[in-house]
Amino acid sequence: MKTYNPLLYVLLLMAIMSCNDKNNALEVTIFETSANGNKLKEIEPAVKAENASSIKILPEEEFQTIxxxxxxxxxxxxxxxxxxxxxxxxxxxxxxxxxxxxxxxxxxxxxxxxxxxxxxxxxxxxxxxxxxxxxxxxxxxxxxxxxxxxxxxxxxxxxxxxxxxxxxxxxxxxxxxxxxxxxxxxxxxxxxxxxxxxxxxxxxxxxxxxxxxxxxxxxxxxxxxxxxxxxxxxxxxxxxxxxxxxxxxxxxxxxxxxxxxxxxxxxxxxxxxxxxxxxxxxxxxxxxxxxxxxxxxxxxxxxxxxxxxxxxxxxxxxxxxxxxxxxxxxxxxxxxxxxxxxxxxxxxxxxxxxxxxxxxxxxxxxxxxxxxxxxxxxxxxxxxxxxxxxxxxxxxxxxxxxxxxxxxxxxxxxxxxxxxxxxxxxxIRPEAKRIGIEVSDKELMATAAKNVDGSIAVVIFNEGPEEKFINLALEGREVSIKIDGQAIQTVLIGATQS
Structure with missing residues (x-):
């Protein structure tokens, strides 16, 4: 008769959840320019925060060609x-x-x-x-x-x-x-x-x-x-x-x-x-x-x-x-x-x-x-x-x-x-298509475009003095971002540039 091991069960559950989180994670490259001195500086995604703002990218909604x-x-x-x-x-x-x-x-x-x-x-x-x-x-x-x-x-x-x-x-x-x-x-x-x-x-x-x-x-x-x-x-x-x-x-x-x-x-x-x-x-x-x-x-x-x-x-x-x-x-x-x-x-x-x-x-x-x-x-x-x-x-x-x-x-x-x-x-390169975007926070401005190579560029502007945390979502995947006060960011999805 097999013995139930609670600790092993918890470890397996945590491994499965971690794997799911990775599968659902949106891989991005982030560049920021800010009043604190960043100048197109590459920064890392943030730890998920409570009460974060949300930005949802809607690639099925297409507008003008850039x-x-x-x-x-x-x-x-x-x-x-x-x-x-x-x-x-x-x-x-x-x-x-x-x-x-x-x-x-x-x-x-x-x-x-x-x-x-x-x-x-x-x-x-x-x-x-x-x-x-x-x-x-x-x-x-x-x-x-x-x-x-x-x-x-x-x-x-x-x-x-x-x-x-x-x-x-x-x-x-x-x-x-x-x-x-x-x-x-x-x-x-x-x-x-x-x-x-x-x-x-x-x-x-x-x-x-x-x-x-x-x-x-x-x-x-x-x-x-x-x-x-x-x-x-x-x-x-x-x-x-x-x-x-x-x-x-x-x-x-x-x-x-x-x-x-x-x-x-x-x-x-x-x-x-x-x-x-x-x-x-x-x-x-x-x-x-x-x-x-x-x-x-x-x-x-x-x-x-x-x-x-x-x-x-x-x-x-x-x-x-x-x-x-x-x-x-x-x-x-x-x-x-x-x-x-x-x-x-x-x-x-x-x-x-x-x-x-x-x-x-x-x-x-x-x-x-x-x-x-x-x-x-x-x-x-x-x-x-x-x-x-x-x-x-x-x-x-x-x-x-x-x-x-x-x-x-x-x-x-x-x-x-x-x-x-x-x-x-x-x-945002020539022939890109501007695509839909939903921003929950009225203090943020943002736009998004899909380039011909399939990459998506999201530009976010935080005019206010306080840093903000954002959950950025695309087709069921998500990433957490922190943007400084008085800052502009470009978030690249599906491409890495420096």
Whole structure:
């Protein structure tokens, strides 16, 4: 007769439970950037805690296809990289485009000059050159083009480029000025030809242009720097009857993005752009900026644009925060609510709530997650590199870039904004599908995407000062995570990256 051994029974039961726990455990790799000093630091999962928040990933719910994330090639950024040592130039290029860096996949540059240029210039300086026989991108060959080529050399997967004009040559405009004014209708076809020649000129340099925005900030910028005004009707007419047909006739397979300014009036633009099949034919989507508020990401406006044209792009094409010299190299400032939005001082009373004192990192993390969760498929930052004042900028419009350089000292500083952007660009890759996610804690923001290799990236932002414990679940498997206060994490499932 066999004897029952209680101790052996308990040990067997514990072994079975341990085996089941392992089978149900979700294997993840976690990277964190936080106010306490972590910068894309790999951290271990946590011990399961009571009263933890929950995040559930829903891969069966699929939304938009991701185009990419990145920043902008400006003359200012490229000029500065020409001023530092080759070692530091290579370091910055690798940090943005290399496998060890942020792996930027979507970028932007300017056609003709902008405020982040060293001065005014146009590729077509000769007045009434209707056939643009004197068109030349020579101005870009000392700085922007070499920077793009260096980026191409280290980018394993490549990246897309969106090009944007701030203004047509002044001889095409009614006011004959760099700032403000409108395109004269007699130059519609010449201005359309300008875009086509730009594509050809860059292709001769070995650089493909993926897309255009028709005009940077068509509502203007109070005539502070290069600009040209369009109404929704005027831009739609130009694209429908001039730009679209010209690019098609010249066999240019390129995206055309309309609007390209702040989100709060996006509905008025898409109503005109997409009013019928003829008006929407040549538009691939819309581009938007965040300057109406770096706090409110205007989800209703983004949803409206998506519902109006579900198969077209919504791309955030520009964002930055204003510089506060000499705080450019103070990590704590980037996590501090003492940093001000430029609208903080001048916004009218009914708009002050849109421009609070708000930490720069919070603005980026909150906006990118909010955009992704409301159908935006690409998110592009402004200057990749600026100096310690926030320039060079001929209009003295000082801003912050994710990477700051001091050419005089040959120093490079990677701000917390750089690492915040990397949480998205490095781990959510082009052609990924945003997927469903349920978050129990209203103090957390999160988004999730499934990459083409099957891996899933979950980005979580904890704005508050207290650490939080999270139970992250996917299809019956679970892992416990601890996220620091004032921190952003990327949790990778099904892939290991460093």
């Amino acid at each position: 185009t990419g994330f990145g920043g902008s090639f400006t003359e200012s950024s490229a000029y500065l990289l020409n001023q530092v040592s080759k070692e530091n130039r290579d370091k910055v290029i690798e940090a943005y485009f290399g496998e060890s860096g942020a792996k930027y996949s979507l970028t932007r540059t300017h056609m003709n000059s902008c405020d982040f240029s060293l001065g005014h210039y146009s590729y077509a300086p000769v007045a009434d050159d209707m056939d643009l026989e004197h068109f030349s991108i020579q101005e870009d060959k000392d700085d922007i083009i070499p920077m793009i080529k260096d980026a191409m050399a280290v980018s394993q997967d490549g990246f897309k480029i969106i090009s944007s004009p701030w203004t047509a040559p002044i001889w095409m405009k009614d006011n004959k000025e760099w700032e403000g004014g409108k395109l004269l209708s007699k130059y519609n076809d010449t201005w359309a030809l300008f875009f086509s020649k730009y594509i050809d000129a860059y292709k001769e340099e070995g650089i493909d242009i993926w897309g255009f925005t028709v005009e940077n900030e068509p509502l203007g910028n109070d005539n502070n720097w290069e600009s040209m005004l369009f109404s929704p009707e005027e831009m739609t007419n130009f694209v429908q009857n001039h730009l679209g047909p010209k690019l098609e006739a010249d066999n240019h397979d390129v995206k055309i993005l309309g609007y390209d300014q702040n989100r709060e009036v996006l509905d008025k633009w898409v109503d005109v752009m997409y009013r019928d099949e003829a008006s929407s034919k040549y538009f691939s989507g819309v581009a938007v900026h965040w300057y109406a508020s770096t706090f409110d990401y205007f989800p209703e406006a983004l949803q409206y644009a998506h519902n109006k044209a579900p198969n077209k792009h919504i791309i955030q094409s520009e964002a930055c925060v204003d510089a506060e010299v000499p705080k450019w190299n103070d990590d704590k400032w980037y996590w501090s609510k003492e940093a001000t939005d430029w609208g903080y001082t001048w916004a009218p009373d009914d708009q002050k709530h849109l421009h609070p004192k708000y930490a720069p990192v919070n603005r980026y993390a909150r906006d990118i997650i909010g955009c992704l969760n409301n159908w935006v498929d690409g998110w592009v930052d402004w200057n990749m590199v600026l100096d310690t004042q926030g320039g060079p900028n001929w209009a003295e419009n000082w801003c912050v870039a994710p990477v700051i350089v001091d050419p005089a000292k040959d120093e490079v500083y990677f701000t917390p904004i750089y690492y915040t952007l990397s949480h998205f660009s490095k781990y």
